[in-house]
Amino acid sequence: MKYYTEISHIVRGALRSDKSIVSAYTQQLIEKLSTDGEILAVKGLSDQLNSIGANTMKSASGTLNVSRPIPVEKDNRFSLADKTHPTVQESIVFLSDDNESTVDAFLSYLVKKDRLHDLGIPINPTLLLHGEPGTGKSKLANYLAAKLELPLVTARADALISSYLGSTSKNIRSLLEYAQSEPCVLFLDEFDAIAKARDDKNEIGELKRVVVSLLQNIDNLGDTILVAATNHVHLLDPAIGRRFHYKLELLSPKERERKSLLSALLSKFDFNNEGMDICVMASEGMTGAEIEMATYEYLRFSVINDHTPTYIGLLKELLLVMHPWLSFQGDDSKYNGIHKLKELNTELYTGKLLSKLWDISPSYVSRLLKEQK
Template sequence: MDYIVELSKIIKGALAGDQKSVSAYTELLSVKLEESGENRAAKSLKALLKHTSPSKTFSPNSLNRPVPVEKDNRFSLADKTDPSGSVVFMADRDDKLIDSFIRYINNKEKLASAEVPINPTLLLYGLPGTGKSKLAANIAQRLELPLVTARADALISSYLGSTSKNIRSLLEYAKEEPCVLFLDEFDAIAKARDDKNEIGELKRVVVSLLQNIDNLEDTILVAATNHEHLLDPAIGRRFHYKIHMKLPDVSVREKIIKYLLRNFPLDEYEYQTLSQVSKGMSGAEIEIIIHDYLREIVIHDRTIDLLELLKRFVKSLNSKITFNNENKSEEIKLLRDMNSDFFTGKVISQIWGISPSYVSKILKGIKND
């Protein structure tokens, strides 16, 4: 049957409530009809497109289809959430890559019309706390779609063959529902098949996963892992976009701190001080310290004490530093080892509340040692 591919895509999109997909394939069908000399039919389709106003693919209350559950224990295979309010801060190079990914998805109609395959897949890898989950939510928010986050504890079953069935069930759900499917802890189901420690069943899971990803077509898939070296080599070919999520540099740390303290404004020097002292921290670690501190000062009706907050960052970076006066010389040495450019004699004197001359004496003693 002529045009069966286009018609099936239009029907599939209509059933899923994806108007963008319906419009794209209707436009493609009109072009093919015109090329075949069926001008009247082509003209009718174009008229329909012209008078159909675009609508959003998602509103928080528009998706009522339940997420599939694990067959044996009836655990939900994923959590579906509204990602509104998600904020992330990234290096410029990564921001540009995400912008490119978003443009790619938003122009899927043009790609479909040109018969260019659509494969909106993104792999995030890097250290814990670098914002992989936040970025997945931010992408869903920008695309005005719900975030469907897979639950690894429910996907992976002790019953033979059930894990593959769970993965297939969840990915089939994502194909039918407009969403961003987020597979966190991706290495749990995508380990390299040459790993001698893994049993045959888990290797079959990887094969099933690869096959199901290949069948996703235009489903938006974001996967994340802290252990990219464990992933099967074939995984890389399934993800067209990849981002190495690194620890934030000083400029990104300053943006994170300013956002977290947006209701407790400081001056630029104070922001810069906190962003410098937090060197080596992940965004999640910075968030935990600031939120813990803010809870305390709000409950006790206090204002922000920069030195107190500074000390909390230092203690988090090095548990041996307690700001105990009895170990002053030893702790000052540890501070200098941490970041000699930042912890100058002036800064150290302010932290400990001692005179610059006394600090200078201590530092000279350290140097002479």
Template sequence: MDVDRSLVLKLFEAALGADYTTVRRIGGRIARDLAEVDAEGAKALQAMLRKRGVPLQASGYVEALPRDAGSRLPLVEEMAWPTSPLFLNTDAGHVIEQFIEDANNIALLAENGISARLGILLYGPPGTGKSLLAGHIAARLGRPFYVTRLDSVISSRLGETSKNIRGMFDFIPTKDAVLFLDEMDAIAKLRDDRHELGELKRVVNTVLQGLDSLADEVIVIGATNHPHLLDPAIWRRFPYKAELLVPDSAVRASMWSYFLFQDSDEDGASDLLARLSEGMTGADIENFAHAARRRAVISREDLNLAPILLAVATNKEGAPRLPDNRALTVDEKKMLSQILLDRLAMPQTEIARTLGVSRQMIHRYLKGCDDG
């Protein structure tokens, strides 16, 4: 990799001046260039950039973030790249890979006269990983990750909301960063607030003007749980759109394998859990898996699959039944046996193996015998 003398000089100048933001921006550029010849070295540099911000901040440097005039709370926050893995359904994954490829080739597209305005809107129900995905995109691009939640930008003081939005968009172009606009439907909710219709229009127009003012190289990611509330003009500002749905069966199996069994599932239990957990979000699966592992660690016992299966099978949205690591009662074994038969058409021999009892006992459970 050729060394850019001016870049090195700027890096040292920023480091000596405790300019943490510039150090990270230049480090990100170096990491992107290094990735072409040394992937492991690039990953190590990116990891260092994520973790080594404290010394500079302790030396007295604090980045001047735009703030709400009333609350003095920051309108934009720089967040670390995520360390949790990302699991995506095939369709969404294809869109994201196309988006990242285009974002990595902005200069090439511009040279060929192709508009490189890059923005992607992520939409779908809560818990499907929109914020996590935005962070992963920033990490893949090697750019700082700035987050603003539009529900916190909206002010109760007339006129302050538009001012906040302008401040946010004025701040980001100098950062060579990814800007993540979370809770974008918060703007539409002004309709149900005490704000005037004219104020709503001014806020929407300010967001549109802010998006239009950004240079092509600025990456913007929007997210909403309620896409039907967004103004059509906002939809048009995002050339890429990815709907994040609850994970499909293959993704659920991968998530159970990673979060519950730490990729050491040898008995096909992940596939079994995937079949029982249809409709669960990625966040639900992660929470269930961590709860089960906590119980196993505290009890100093191996994971007990049966109570995990029962908890997943009887899970209710809004009132989850978290698993424990105790042995099932006879009634619970009967219930789980019937569930595995009815919902998965599992053979009685497999049910017996899963519950750790004989096939004859499973037969008696399914016949309604009370003898446990």
């Protein structure tokens, strides 16, 4: 059922006489209906909120501003975060079996959080993502928000961190308080920028106070969903780890994930299985972001120039991203890469495949390899 999440929370809030929940999820429902073009429904719900003074509704915790804007940095007026509404189709991720199990467990935990709350069992809906750049941390945060049908509030590190004494802690507090005021997934990317170890001798005392403030604010988040990501998990303060119930390391995709990713990217084009398998094997060691970038670059070139995409063309683009020293056209040294690829993987880079890559005969490839020996 569409909008089930919002409707169920509205009903729950009504049964508990909690106007803050009712108004917050009604506002979220209005935003989704507006995106879907349901003008009459949007007007009806908006009128009902306005008729009961929803913009200043009282709850046990005080005044709730339903349409509260994202807070801004005090001095430069930069927004502290960006708010988006990801879709599952745009945020599909291809994970290892272990990581997929962890993500499923995290989502199941959140789906059952009301049941846990009713039983008096404390919840800690927090997830720490870490791994090399391009392994899919941001995309996974988008996917989680999409699966939960919640907006994603992505913190802007450049706005959070201020040169003014004490302002960074205030910015963090403002953003986390905002996340508590409405249903959302709060995403703190580049997390090490505000959560570095306090024993780092290169850091000034101000940043150490920021970490203390961050820890205190995370402790007060309650059931707000928090996802943090870092490329440098070793830099994080040890106390940070204890604040995150789930932790997930994202690595470069293995063969199964690479094949799933390439199949999804090429679903509208006719690639034979042999060509697909060669591209999958050749892309070993690439991150998901690198594979996606290379594939889209090649497809854009093919479409713009009215070329039919081929696996050889895609393979060239993947190899150029992996090995900048390669050249398939230009000066006389362009054949230098033939023996290097052969040395990298003798079984994969056969004389037949090398001849297709450089558009020369297999016999010429054989001669070049003998000469280079």
